[in-house]
Amino acid sequence: MKFLNKVVEQLETPRDQRPLGSGWLSGSLALLAGLAGLLMVLLRWYPETLSYPEIAFIHENGIMTVVMRFVLLAGYALALLSLILSRRKSLGWAALAVTVVASLMATTQPDTAGAPPQSLYFGLDYFIINVLVVGFLFVPLERFFPARPEQTVFRQEWQEDMFYYLLSSMMVQILGFITLAPSNYVNAAVELDDVRAYIVALPFWVQVLVIMAATDFIQYWVHRAFHTFPFLWNFHAIHHSTKKMDWLAGARMHFAEIAILRSLTALPMFTLGFKPEAIQGYLLIVYFYSSFIHANIGWKFGWLERFFVSPRFHHWHHGSDRAAIDINYASHFPIYDWLFGTYRLPENEEWPENYGVVGDTVPRGYWKQFMYPFSAKFRKEPTDTPAE
């Protein structure tokens, strides 16, 4: 653990203390390459876990093996370069270790390869793949295009949010079951054959867009209800309690809210007769989109921002300034906020000052946050906030 702290410390070296030639860049890139190699090995071991038919070709024609070898080789070379250049060696050693482990794993193949996802270790490997896929995409984006350059990867309370991420990955099967329950009920109770025949005949991308529009319409009103009724707000306050926004921050959500939100928003998706490919396409989009809108990415979208929810749009939803309270509920299409009078997006690329809950009443730690809606015992004394 001490070693890990040193690695983190070295990764977070301030910009002015890591000039070119200090071994910081080569070390960071080596670590990225090692992790990327590890990810590719895992994808090869568990092709079923990410079994989107659209990417099956990656496994089939050997491109993956060539790329993987190249990436691991780059990992070795960069780690050695960093070890030569840097006074502090933790980063270089960590990168080398990850690359070695990935290379060793690449030469073997477990018996479970190709087995269906039921063989997952209680979702733990699903979590690892999740973090590697999503983190590997967003951490570099947040470093290169930050909305807040001063914020570090290992920001305040990141361990808490990583734990939320772990739990929701591990409960993916239970959540799937809960999510499907209301849809199964509707499917059994309501006759929708005409609608289904019409929808299944639509082109793939139209189906995906219709799913996005329908789920976001429901999401808008459920989300608004969570902000409107005090009993529901106490659940949703957990999601809003994060004071630093990044790709991981969206994972913080009370279990009851996840269950309610998902099962209701999934209703149109599973009852209106969409093709399974369209549903998978939508899930793939949401998988990245929900991290994206929380991410510390400062891209300027101009007029596009009026049509699709951007990080800046959702960051305003999380703002604790008075002007940012109870606005921007949509998670895909801002048009719902515009239609129902809750749209607010300051011009000139402005970002909110602070994030969090007014009064800062949500305690730290998973268990206390889980209990927060049920008992006042678990609420912190309200403090003065900069919201006034």
Ligand SMILES: [Zn+2]
């Ligand atoms: Zn909210």
Ligand SMILES: [Zn+2]
């Ligand atoms: Zn959010």
